[in-house]
Amino acid sequence: xxxxxxxxxxxxxxxxxxxxxxxxxxxxxxxxxxxxxxxxxxxxxxxxxxxxxxxxxxxxxxxxxxxxxxxxxxxxxxxxxxxxxxxxxxxxxxxxxxxxxxxxxxxxxxxxxxxxxxxxxxxxxxxxxxxxxxxxxxxxxxxxxxxxxxxxxxxxxxxxxxxxxxxxxxxxxxxxxxxxxxxxxxxxxxxxxxxxxxxxxxxxxxxxxxxx
Numbered sequence: 001x002x003x004x005x006x007x008x009x010x011x012x013x014x015x016x017x018x019x020x021x022x023x024x025x026x027x028x029x030x031x032x033x034x035x036x037x038x039x040x041x042x043x044x045x046x047x048x049x050x051x052x053x054x055x056x057x058x059x060x061x062x063x064x065x066x067x068x069x070x071x072x073x074x075x076x077x078x079x080x081x082x083x084x085x086x087x088x089x090x091x092x093x094x095x096x097x098x099x100x101x102x103x104x105x106x107x108x109x110x111x112x113x114x115x116x117x118x119x120x121x122x123x124x125x126x127x128x129x130x131x132x133x134x135x136x137x138x139x140x141x142x143x144x145x146x147x148x149x150x151x152x153x154x155x156x157x158x159x160x161x162x163x164x165x166x167x168x169x170x171x172x173x174x175x176x177x178x179x180x181x182x183x184x185x186x187x188x189x190x191x192x193x194x195x196x197x198x199x200x201x202x203x204x205x206x207x208x209x210x211x212x
Contacts, residue, residue, distance in 0.1 A: 034187035038194050041157070045198055048150055052205070055142050062211050063143050070134050071147075071207060080123035081203050084158075087116035088196040091165070095189045101179040103172070110169045110185075113192070117162040124155050150202055154195070161195050164188045 027035070056062045063070070071077075091113045097105030131137075138148045168188045171177065177185055 028183040028186075030183040030187040031190065034190050038190060041194065045153075048153065049201070049205070052146050052150060055146055059142065064141060067134075067136055067140070067143055068211065070131065070136050073134060074127045074130060074207075076123040076127050077203070077207060080120050080127075081199065083116050083123075084120045084196055084199055087113045087120070088193055090116065091189050091192045095182075095185055098172070098177050098182045098185055099179055103175075103177075106177070106185075107169065107172055110165060110172060114162060114165050114169055117158060117165065117192075121155060121158055121162070124151070124158075147206065150206065154198055154202055157195050157198070161188075161192050164191060 090109045094106050094109035094113060097103070097109055136144050136147070138144055165188055168177075168185055171184070
């Protein structure tokens with residue numbers, strides 16, 4: 001059996017081998033697929049941002065007078081933002097760990113990333129409860145609708161990212177990744193970085209941008 005035929009046979013019978021980097025260079029299929037998916041998500045969130053600015057520009061006052069100080073009472077949005085940004089670093093540490101075949105560093109960093117993602121979601125749920133107590137709900141006019149739509153869709157993406165990273169962590173614990181076969185890790189990290197960047201934009205838009 002020639003070396004080429006042996007390599008082909010190995011790839012066919014080992015699904016993990018299919019995630020290997022292309023030795024000739026270029027982008028692997030999992031990473032390319034994720035980049036294309038992220039591109040579609042950029043357009044999706046771009047549409048949401050455009051709708052928000054349109055509603056804001058046409059409103060006589062933003063936020064409405066009855067909700068002028070509502071978002072300022074949230075106790076956890078700042079710490080939650082810090083944790084999500086930190087999780088992006090730990091996710092990248094996991095990528096660097098598996099690139100150098102340091103499975104211990106990879107598993108430790110990925111575990112921390114998943115935990116931070118879960119904590120972020122719990123903090124967001126707590127803030128939602130606080131807002132509900134202040135009377136801000138999804139049906140509270142255009143302000144409530146746009147706020148919950150933007151943060152809710154982002155929260156759903158964080159939840160999806162946590163599931164994705166949890167699967168990567170499980171596979172990593174099963175020994176399915178190495179320095180040569182880890183494209184699924186790279187793809188998941190790209191998605192998580194994207195989720196982090198979107199939240200930074202949302203945080204700046206919703207909590208830092210002055211009202212009028």
